[in-house]
Amino acid sequence: MHKKSNKVTDKCIHCGQEFDPSRQSPWSEFNCSYHPLGADSIGNTGPREDYKELWVFRCCGKAYISDTEPPRSPGCMNAFHVAKRSTIFISYARLDGHFATFLENELKRRGYSIWKDTADIIAGENWQEAINQAMDACSHFIILLSSKSVNRPEVNRELGAALQARKRIIPILIDDCEIPPQLRQFNLIDWRVGQDYVSSTNFTRLDDALGDPSRILLLERIRSGWKNLKEKE
Numbered sequence: 464m465h466k467k468s469n470k471v472t473d474k475c476i477h478c479g480q481e482f483d484p485s486r487q488s489p490w491s492e493f494n495c496s497y498h499p500l501g502a503d504s505i506g507n508t509g510p511r512e513d514y515k516e517l518w519v520f521r522c523c524g525k526a527y528i529s530d531t532e533p534p535r536s537p538g539c540m541n542a543f544h545v546a547k548r549s550t551i552f553i554s555y556a557r558l559d560g561h562f563a564t565f566l567e568n569e570l571k572r573r574g575y576s577i578w579k580d581t582a583d584i585i586a587g588e589n590w591q592e593a594i595n596q597a598m599d600a601c602s603h604f605i606i607l608l609s610s611k612s613v614n615r616p617e618v619n620r621e622l623g624a625a626l627q628a629r630k631r632i633i634p635i636l637i638d639d640c641e642i643p644p645q646l647r648q649f650n651l652i653d654w655r656v657g658q659d660y661v662s663s664t665n666f667t668r669l670d671d672a673l674g675d676p677s678r679i680l681l682l683e684r685i686r687s688g689w690k691n692l693k694e695k696e
Contacts, residue, residue: 473546496537556612
């Protein structure tokens with residue numbers, strides 16, 4: 464009689480390989496070759512190589528010489544497998560709805576789960592209760608900053624809830640406005656131009672800011688382990 468295995472496996476959204484999320488570790492073998500962080504241009508090769516562009520992937524330090532940005536797969540030497548994308552709460556003013564919808568549709572196309580109140584609150588549902596439930600379910604909070612949103616009571620309530628819940632906050636600046644004091648400590652994405660282009664480089668920055676949930680969870684476990692070790696010393 465065969466004993467039933469209790470091993471939990473997920474399927475990587477990047478390479479398709481099955482993996483055990485609880486066993487991923489920076490000290491074990493890395494199997495996924497997808498670069499979780501995009502490549503940065505660091506200059507060119509000079510006259511000996513016809514001034515071709517130099518690229519370096521921040522996740523693993525691997526360098527490429529290419530006239531165009533190198534693809535994110537294959538090639539990473541430090542990548543974790545990923546079973547799912549982040550779940551994102553988008554906070555915005557109604558008058559910024561055009562960009563909010565564009566952003567929502569493109570992030571969904573890239574595999575993220577999105578919560579946006581115009582689409583996800585059912586008629587007659589308690590607004591505050593729906594917001595609280597959505598905040599519990601989301602790993603990241605995107606706030607669209609504009610002259611129309613920074614003074615909106617509902618946007619400020621949502622931001623307050625995100626700060627209280629200690630969500631990962633990503634401010635996106637979409638027109639000239641005063642940055643709220645509670646957001647000045649965060650790195651914002653300046654998206655005042657190119658707001659209708661899916662090829663915008665800001666999507667690479669946003670991908671990097673959102674990160675991979677399993678990688679983030681693992682890093683939190685590592686930090687927690689080091690903290691526990693320090694407390695025992």
